[in-house]
Amino acid sequence: MAEVERILVDAMLGRLARWLRLLGLDATLLQRPPSQPPPDQLLLTRRVKLRGRRGVVFIEHDRLVDQLRQTVGLPGLNIRPEAFFTRCLECNQPVRAIGRDQAAAVVADHVLMTAERFTQCPRCGKVFWPGSHGQRALEFLRQAGAWPIHPNGRRGDANRSEIAEQGS
Ligand SMILES: [Zn+2]
Numbered sequence: 001m002a003e004v005e006r007i008l009v010d011a012m013l014g015r016l017a018r019w020l021r022l023l024g025l026d027a028t029l030l031q032r033p034p035s036q037p038p039p040d041q042l043l044l045t046r047r048v049k050l051r052g053r054r055g056v057v058f059i060e061h062d063r064l065v066d067q068l069r070q071t072v073g074l075p076g077l078n079i080r081p082e083a084f085f086t087r088c089l090e091c092n093q094p095v096r097a098i099g100r101d102q103a104a105a106v107v108a109d110h111v112l113m114t115a116e117r118f119t120q121c122p123r124c125g126k127v128f129w130p131g132s133h134g135q136r137a138l139e140f141l142r143q144a145g146a147w148p149i150h151p152n153g154r155r156g157d158a159n160r161s162e163i164a165e166q167g168s
Pocket of ligand 1: 088089090091092093121122123124125126
């Protein structure tokens with residue numbers, strides 16, 4: 001299967017969309033999703049009437065961790081650790097690195113003291129730093145089977161300092 005360029009997410013699956021964005025995937029929430037997504041896109045939905053259509057992934061599960069596990073197992077998704085934490089969780093925009101002085105206007109002093117790098121969403125202005133997602137997020141991804149990506153590979157050893165390199 002060709003690589004999926006974009007994931008359309010039914011508005012009923014908003015939390016799942018945020019976790020896909022955390023993985024760096026282009027996940028667009030739609031109130032009224034198309035019944036037939038374009039060829040290089042996937043639609044995630046729980047609408048039974050769309051089940052079985054080409055490009056439509058019917059999400060089977062109620063629990064978020066199960067939904068995420070089902071999604072990351074789909075063929076055609078390019079999940080790369082270096083893309084983690086590169087999108088705004090709120091609006092799906094790629095974030096960009098900002099300097100400490102710019103972050104100082106927005107984040108609390110203790111964050112400014114401890115975080116190494118900062119990124120900002122160009123659309124909503126929200127500022128992110130590695131610790132704001134941190135180890136708990138990675139632990140959740142581990143439960144969902146999204147991390148480590150290769151069970152026997154070295155990527156499973158990646159830690160926060162590697163994630164912290166994202167902003168550069
Ligand atoms: Zn944003």
